[in-house]
Amino acid sequence: xxxxxxxxxxxxxxxxxxxxxxxxxxxxxxxxxxxxxxxxxxxxxxxxxxxxxxxxx
Amino acid sequence: xxxxxxxxxxxxxxxxxxxxxxxxxxxxxxxxxxxxxxxxxxxxxxxxxxxxxxxxxxxxxxxxxxxxxxxxxxxxxxxxxxxxxxxxxxxxxxxxxxxxxxxxxxxxxxxxxxxxxxxxxxxxxxxxxxxxxxxxxxxxxxxxxxxxxxxxxxxxxxxxxxxxxxxxxxxxxxxxxxxxxxxxxxxxxxxxxxxxxxxxxxxxxxxxxxxxxxxxxxxxxxxxxxxxxxxxxxxxxxxxxxxxxxxxxxxxxxxxxxxxxxxxxxxxxxxxxxxxxxxxxxxxxxxxxxxxxxxxxxxxxxxxxxxxxxxxxxxxxxxxxxxxxxxxxxxxxxxxxxxxxxxxxxxxxxxxxxxxxxxxxxxxxxxxxxxxxxxxxxxxxxxxxxxxxxxxxxxxxxxxxxxxxxxxxxxxxxxxxxxxxx
Numbered sequence: 001x002x003x004x005x006x007x008x009x010x011x012x013x014x015x016x017x018x019x020x021x022x023x024x025x026x027x028x029x030x031x032x033x034x035x036x037x038x039x040x041x042x043x044x045x046x047x048x049x050x051x052x053x054x055x056x057x
Numbered sequence: 058x059x060x061x062x063x064x065x066x067x068x069x070x071x072x073x074x075x076x077x078x079x080x081x082x083x084x085x086x087x088x089x090x091x092x093x094x095x096x097x098x099x100x101x102x103x104x105x106x107x108x109x110x111x112x113x114x115x116x117x118x119x120x121x122x123x124x125x126x127x128x129x130x131x132x133x134x135x136x137x138x139x140x141x142x143x144x145x146x147x148x149x150x151x152x153x154x155x156x157x158x159x160x161x162x163x164x165x166x167x168x169x170x171x172x173x174x175x176x177x178x179x180x181x182x183x184x185x186x187x188x189x190x191x192x193x194x195x196x197x198x199x200x201x202x203x204x205x206x207x208x209x210x211x212x213x214x215x216x217x218x219x220x221x222x223x224x225x226x227x228x229x230x231x232x233x234x235x236x237x238x239x240x241x242x243x244x245x246x247x248x249x250x251x252x253x254x255x256x257x258x259x260x261x262x263x264x265x266x267x268x269x270x271x272x273x274x275x276x277x278x279x280x281x282x283x284x285x286x287x288x289x290x291x292x293x294x295x296x297x298x299x300x301x302x303x304x305x306x307x308x309x310x311x312x313x314x315x316x317x318x319x320x321x322x323x324x325x326x327x328x329x330x331x332x333x334x335x336x337x338x339x340x341x342x343x344x345x346x347x348x349x350x351x352x353x354x355x356x357x358x359x360x361x362x363x364x365x366x367x368x369x370x371x372x373x374x375x376x377x378x379x380x381x382x383x384x385x386x387x388x389x390x391x392x393x394x395x396x397x398x399x400x401x402x403x404x405x406x407x408x409x410x411x412x413x414x415x416x417x418x419x420x421x422x423x424x425x426x427x428x429x430x431x432x433x434x435x436x437x438x439x440x441x442x443x444x445x446x447x448x449x450x451x452x453x454x455x456x457x458x459x460x461x462x463x464x465x466x467x468x469x470x471x472x473x474x475x476x477x478x479x
Contacts, residue, residue, distance in 0.1 A: 015151060015370060022150035024437050037426060037462075038156065044422050044465050052415045056408050 083211040084278035085292060087358065088127065088271050089299025090218040093306050094355025095175020096168065096413050097265035098348050099326040101307045103414070104258055105314030106323035108249070110233075113242030115259065116307050119266040124300040125453050126267050126428065127275055129435050131292035132444045134279030140375075141276040141431075142366035148434050157430060158366060160423050165270045165363045167416045169398035172359065174409040175352035177402050178327030182334075182345045191399040198357060198395060202388070207281050207377040214357055220350040221306055227343040228309040233316040242311075256468040261414060263461060264421030266303065270362045272427055277365035281376050286444065310347075313340060324410045356395070364391040422465045425458045432458070 026034070093101075104112055130141065137144055142161070146154030176194055177187035201213050249255060275296075284292055314329055317336060323329050326348045334341030361377075367390045368375020374384035381388045401407065432454045435446040446454065 011371065015146075015372075019146040019151040019154055022148060022153075023440075024148045024433060026149070026433075034153070034426075034429065037429065041422055041426055041462075041465070044468075045419055048415060048419055048422065048468075052411065055411060 083215065083295065084275050084282060084284075085127065085131070085295030085297070086218055086299040086302065087211065087214045087354075088275045088278065089123065089296065089303040090221050090306070091214070091274075091354045091358040092123070092266060092268065092271060093221055093303050093351055094168070094172055094265070094359075095179075095326070095348060095352035096171040096355075096417050097307070098175065098310060098344075098351045099171075099410075099413050100258075100261045100265045100417055101310040102314045102318075102326045102329040102344070103323045104262060105311035105316075106318040106321050106329065107254075107258065109315040109319045110238050110242035110311065111246055111248040112258065112262065113238065113308055113311055114245045115262060116266075116304050116311065117243075119263065120300050120304045121453075122263075122457055123266050123303065124297050125450070126431070126457065127271060127296045127300070128293055129431050129446070129450075129454070130272050130276040131279055131284075131296055132289055132441070133431070133434055134276040135284045135286055135289050135292060136441055136444050138280055139276075140280055140365055140369040141273040143369035144276070144434055145430050146370060148437065149430065153430070154370070157427065158370060160426065161269055161273055161366055162363055164268070164416075164420045164423060165359050166394060166398055167412075168268065168270060168420060169356060169359045169394060170401045171413045171416050172352040172356040173399045173402040174413055175326065175348050176356070178325060178409070179330070179345045179349035179352065182327060182330055187402055191402060194353065194356065195392075195395055195399060197353075198360065199392065201357065202361070202377060202391060203381060210357075210377050211278075211282070214354065217350055217354045217357070218302075221347060221354065222302075223343045223347045223350070224306055224309045224313065227337075227340040227347075228312045228316075230340050231313055231316045231337055233312050238312060242308075251467075253468065256464060257414075257418060260421050260461075260464050260468055261417040262307075263464070264417035264424070265307075267424060268420045269424055269427040270359050270420075272431055273366050274358050274362035277362065277369070281365070281378070289444065310344075313344065325413065328410075356398075360391055360395050360398075363394050364388075418468070421461060425461050425465075428454065428458045428461075 101116075133144060134140070139147065142154070142158055145157045173191060173194070177190045180190045181187065201210055204210065247255060279292065313333070314323060317333055317340070318329060321332065323332075326344065330341045330344040330348065332341070333344055364387050365375055367373065368384070368387045371386065373386040375387045376384065379387070402409065432446065432451060435441060435454075436451065438445045
């Protein structure tokens, strides 16, 4: 079991290492804009989940 | 003689073009028609019942929207020979890659649940219990993917795409008023004014036409099929034909429920089928058959989109041209996704109809993030070369992203402050 978990962790590390350097350069501004957009969309999804829960209950 | 020689030459050329298209045809049509999945059918049926023909114009607007978004994946797949997940990891690094992959897996799985909801509801109309439907569907899909050839899988998927056209005769059988369709449906209008419900329906309709899984699916399918740069024009045609077909089917569903069930509160396509059967038996039956077919086609594609993405990132063999021994993890992830989604439907008392509608809206809310990456990848001139996005394509793509964000925001505001929009 422990061996399987460590194998999975190794796999994730290998993926992170393989894609460490992005091929497409992004300026800090673009990167922050993407992060803001991502957080904003997740916030909207959270709102929808809230609406879903209120409708169900 | 000269005339006949020219005619023969043109005919032979046309036949050759059709033959060539039939070789290339597949990813575009399959992804687009599969987009009219069980959730889509429910959304269109509910739209017609709620707003009559009034939102047909909006559906027609979605033809170029769907085309422009999906066409980008054709170019990206044919040029880079990489699936969408791998393209994001490679282009933007692991951090953004994991974000996109997790988004995809959640939305894919939720959408797959809605496919099972649609299929079980459709067959329940014919007296088949949900557990049997889930078991039979898993067995059928397993058999289809395990045959070990992309080509065979694609042709079976195309057969189910053709079944999706069953709604068209149904619409003619309810004798809709062409005058009303033209006057109410083709003139842009916002029935009932701007309110939370209208935002919800507009978003749900966008969500049924373009969804994050479609980007991943079509690009991976283009790569698995082995399409090259020279095939891009046919890939575009395939995508365009698919976009038109999917919206035609959507419009015909809206016409059916807008004619017969106008003003009736429709919660699901299955409910619409039962109510239609009371007055138009065969139309209701067609609706139920179409709903099952839509769910099956959606399940065929969505489960593969996740497995392809997993395979690309984890480095597993991930082609339908491989057998289960060569790609065990690819098929294992396929069956785990399928079985777990099917199991949700069997939970007693689960709010299945509400889940279906909300999944569409959540999918469209997460769509802009995926679209932004797609547009950025298409602007990588170093790798895309002459197939990179033009300025016009960027403006169109950017506008689509903007409109979706605005609609999502308005819906969010209407959730928080329902009194604001009346």
